[in-house]
Amino acid sequence: MKNIKAFALTLVCALLTFSACNHKDSAKAYTALVTYEAENGNARLQLNDSTVLIPSGLKPDKDTVVRALVNFSFTDDLGENSTAPVRNVEVYDIASILTKKPVEDLGIDNGINYGDDPIEIIEDWLTIGEDGYLNLRFSIQRSNPSVAHGIALVKISAGSGDYVFELRHNANGDGYGNFYDGVVAFDLNEFRPSDGSPINVKIKWKGYERQKEDFIKVTFRKQ
Incomplete structure (x- = not known):
């Protein structure tokens, strides 16, 4: 099996x-x-x-x-x-x-706790919102395979139709070298409306050239 x-x-x-x-x-x-x-x-x-x-x-x-x-x-x-x-x-x-839940907004301490290194979101079939999950394909720079990088989705605001998140990357000092791709899924089922309707999620992130943001619709499983 x-x-x-x-x-x-x-x-x-x-x-x-x-x-x-x-x-x-x-x-x-x-x-x-x-x-x-x-x-x-x-x-x-x-x-x-x-x-x-x-x-x-x-x-x-x-x-x-x-x-x-x-x-x-x-x-x-x-x-x-x-x-x-x-x-x-x-x-x-x-x-x-990698499947994770969003983390709480710590305000000015977000960078210290979740990282402030650049990251890019790649738009392809792996970047999608479905079944209550926000799936993201991303790209980062790294050079040392022994250094663990971290990634987090910070819940900036949620509720009453307003869902704003910030994607954070912690390179742990290894934020240079070649670009490598990754895939992560964030579980957003806690934000599922009672009628199961989709939500619009605004994602902000620090790109390698500038700050960026985009919207992704997240749908939920029929119950």
């Missing part, structure tokens, strides 16, 4: 251990982002806000809920474009990515 593995850094380099990546070659072997969790002793993969994948031969990790990259094929006879809420699949490869 297959076990979920920590994201091997051959496709997209996950924090906090890195391997050099080429933007064009990244994530070739993985075709979808899912939420991996266990249910009644079985593994289930939430493909999007309305579709669950039931994998054969995939051993669940107890009490594990993480975002993951997966390569799979459908094994039922419903067709590739079916919108059925449950699909049976065979999983060829699956790897968890």
